Amino acid sequence: MNDKIKLACIIDDDSIYVNLIRKIIETKKLCDNLLVFNDGKDGIEYFETILQNLEDEFIPEVILLDLNMPVMDGWEFIERFTAIRNKIKKTITLYVVSSSINQSDIAKAKSLSSVKNYLVKPVEIDQLEAVFTKTA
Amino acid sequence: MTESALKEKLIPNSEYCYWELNDNTSYWSKAFINNLGYQPNDVTIKLDFFLNNIIHEDYRAHFKDNFYNLVRHDVDFKQNVLLLSKEGKYLEYVCKTNDDINIDSKENSKTIFFFKSKLNTHEKVRGGTFYYHETAMMTSTGSWYIDFEKKKSYWDHITRKILEYPEDFIPSLKMGLKLYAKEHQALAKTVFMECGMSGKPFDVEILMVTAHNRKFWARAMGKPVFNDSKEIIGLRGVFQDIDDVKQKEINLEKTSEIIASQNSRLFNFAHIVSHNLRSHSSNLSLIVQLIDDMDSIEEKLELMDNIKDVSDSLNTTIEHLNEVVTIQTNADQHREKVNFAATLNQVCTSISQIISTNNVTILPDFSEVKDVDYIPAYMDSILLNLLTNAIKYKHVDRDPIISVKTFVDFKDNDRVVLEIKDNGAGIDMEKFGDKVFGMYKTFHYNKDAVGIGLFITKNQIESLNGEIDVDSILNEGTTFTIKF
Numbered sequence: 001m002n003d004k005i006k007l008a009c010i011i012d013d014d015s016i017y018v019n020l021i022r023k024i025i026e027t028k029k030l031c032d033n034l035l036v037f038n039d040g041k042d043g044i045e046y047f048e049t050i051l052q053n054l055e056d057e058f059i060p061e062v063i064l065l066d067l068n069m070p071v072m073d074g075w076e077f078i079e080r081f082t083a084i085r086n087k088i089k090k091t092i093t094l095y096v097v098s099s100s101i102n103q104s105d106i107a108k109a110k111s112l113s114s115v116k117n118y119l120v121k122p123v124e125i126d127q128l129e130a131v132f133t134k135t136a
Numbered sequence: 137m138t139e140s141a142l143k144e145k146l147i148p149n150s151e152y153c154y155w156e157l158n159d160n161t162s163y164w165s166k167a168f169i170n171n172l173g174y175q176p177n178d179v180t181i182k183l184d185f186f187l188n189n190i191i192h193e194d195y196r197a198h199f200k201d202n203f204y205n206l207v208r209h210d211v212d213f214k215q216n217v218l219l220l221s222k223e224g225k226y227l228e229y230v231c232k233t234n235d236d237i238n239i240d241s242k243e244n245s246k247t248i249f250f251f252k253s254k255l256n257t258h259e260k261v262r263g264g265t266f267y268y269h270e271t272a273m274m275t276s277t278g279s280w281y282i283d284f285e286k287k288k289s290y291w292d293h294i295t296r297k298i299l300e301y302p303e304d305f306i307p308s309l310k311m312g313l314k315l316y317a318k319e320h321q322a323l324a325k326t327v328f329m330e331c332g333m334s335g336k337p338f339d340v341e342i343l344m345v346t347a348h349n350r351k352f353w354a355r356a357m358g359k360p361v362f363n364d365s366k367e368i369i370g371l372r373g374v375f376q377d378i379d380d381v382k383q384k385e386i387n388l389e390k391t392s393e394i395i396a397s398q399n400s401r402l403f404n405f406a407h408i409v410s411h412n413l414r415s416h417s418s419n420l421s422l423i424v425q426l427i428d429d430m431d432s433i434e435e436k437l438e439l440m441d442n443i444k445d446v447s448d449s450l451n452t453t454i455e456h457l458n459e460v461v462t463i464q465t466n467a468d469q470h471r472e473k474v475n476f477a478a479t480l481n482q483v484c485t486s487i488s489q490i491i492s493t494n495n496v497t498i499l500p501d502f503s504e505v506k507d508v509d510y511i512p513a514y515m516d517s518i519l520l521n522l523l524t525n526a527i528k529y530k531h532v533d534r535d536p537i538i539s540v541k542t543f544v545d546f547k548d549n550d551r552v553v554l555e556i557k558d559n560g561a562g563i564d565m566e567k568f569g570d571k572v573f574g575m576y577k578t579f580h581y582n583k584d585a586v587g588i589g590l591f592i593t594k595n596q597i598e599s600l601n602g603e604i605d606v607d608s609i610l611n612e613g614t615t616f617t618i619k620f
Binding site: 014016017019020021023024027068076099100101102121122123124125 | 417418
């Protein structure tokens with residue numbers, strides 16, 4: 001069994017954060033490829049497009065999703081993603097990764113069936129490693 | 137008064153104490169005068185004399201009301217009175233207008249009988265009337281009666297007083313709605329109609345208008361009056377002048393609204409501070425983790441660049457937050473007359489570069505309101521933010537046309553309104569309606585969208601107790617409305 005995740009996806013508008021995560025992933029060799037979208041709209045458009053051509057290699061196994069983003073926020077992404085995820089056979093594990101420590105955000109995210117877990121920023125390197133291996 | 141004139145007004149041969157009213161003249165029975173211990177010479181047979189010299193002052197106004205209602209509207213009454221005897225003692229009488237006693241009276245004349253009260257309720261009744269009267273006076277509560285059968289309305293003297301009508305004023309049914317402020321006439325109509333038609337009592341706070349055209353808050357209560365066959369034959373009730381209390385209540389409401397809005401802004405601000413600072417601190421902590429984790433010095437040094445990035449964006453955030461804090465402290469800054477046209481000119485000059493490169497047309501119309509008392513710097517900033525916003529988010533297919541106009545909102549206390557309307561890309565209100573004025577919220581793909589301008593604008597306006605609203609249709613344009 002191949003443990004390693006091939007493709008992961010980050011949807012987040014904070015470029016510093018994205019670069020740091022990228023660095024950790026590269027250093028720790030957590031996955032082969034990384035998709036980055038700056039907001040929910042770019043993200044969901046990608047998933048809606050690959051529905052036309054469901055090739056395994058384009059479908060990420062993990063999504064790290066921010067909540068507060070311009071244009072389309074994380075909540076709307078989850079809503080639209082939930083609507084199409086049944087069409088994708090591959091298991092996609094969605095994590096919400098946000099700096100919001102608002103209890104109602106946390107409870108809301110955890111109540112959604114599409115969301116595996118809620119991680120509060122800053123994420124620990126260990127935490128990130130766990131996310132990438134647990135799903136494998 | 138001459139002897140003969142006196143005699144004319146005296147009704148000599150009757151054992152009853154009564155007055156006969158005829159052709160605007162009062163005739164008193166001799167027995168009435170004697171009963172109090174007076175001789176005909178001691179008195180002047182006139183209502184004024186009776187009111188000033190015989191009846192106890194606590195009963196005076198009430199008796200006067202009853203008297204005039206009897207003369208002018210044929211309203212019977214029954215009332216307790218205290219009358220001063222020649223000995224200087226007040227004696228208790230009941231006066232009533234309809235009694236079966238057969239006296240020889242002229243046609244069309246009216247009669248008021250005075251019966252010495254047999255019950256020794258003297259003090260009690262006196263006290264009761266006194267308290268009733270005091271209560272009515274001190275609480276400014278006047279009573280009224282509307283008679284459906286005679287199509288007339290009656291007011292007591294306190295109603296006249298709080299409505300500022302003369303004491304001898306005779307109300308008519310026609311005045312009806314005129315007693316109420318325009319904005320409350322519909323309410324008055326509804327409650328009176330419902331009470332008159334279906335017998336539903338009412339108790340409302342309503343703006344009334346006095347004879348001198350002064351508006352005041354009143355509590356109006358009314359209930360139906362039924363006859364024996366359970367038909368509604370009239371309405372009776374009270375008006376209470378509650379202007380003092382109501383004004384205080386309104387002020388209190390305003391104050392609490394201001395406090396609530398300040399509180400919500402502070403709360404919002406605290407939330408923003410914690411959220412925006414957290415994202416930087418979490419990035420810093422990630423960097424530190426990475427540095428710890430890296431083996432080579434080179435790799436560690438590489439991460440220094442990231443620290444610089446975090447530090448820069450942290451600075452920007454702090455600057456933004458500082459700008460917001462300044463708004464709160466500036467709110468009590470000096471206001472002065474700000475001219476819309478001059479401010480707009482100034483702003484347009486400062487962004488003339490952007491205006492010409494984008495081919496912007498600005499259509500000002502300040503004919504209705506030319507200036508407003510405001511903090512000049514805020515007006516600058518509001519116009520600047522909204523104009524640059526409109527230009528930044530112009531529609532890709534057309535040159536921006538921005539109309540800027542002022543008017544007075546008659547529906548909202550004549551407040552001055554500034555409307556800025558563009559033909560730009562528009563905002564999807566269903567998705568973003570509640571977020572337009574949020575911090576770091578942008579709804580467009582422009583790379584230079586920062587999401588701080590509208591947040592600042594809203595804070596500036598609200599810190600001066602104004603309001604800003606947005607309405608927009610995607611691909612058609614956006615309208616911002618500011619109430620000062």
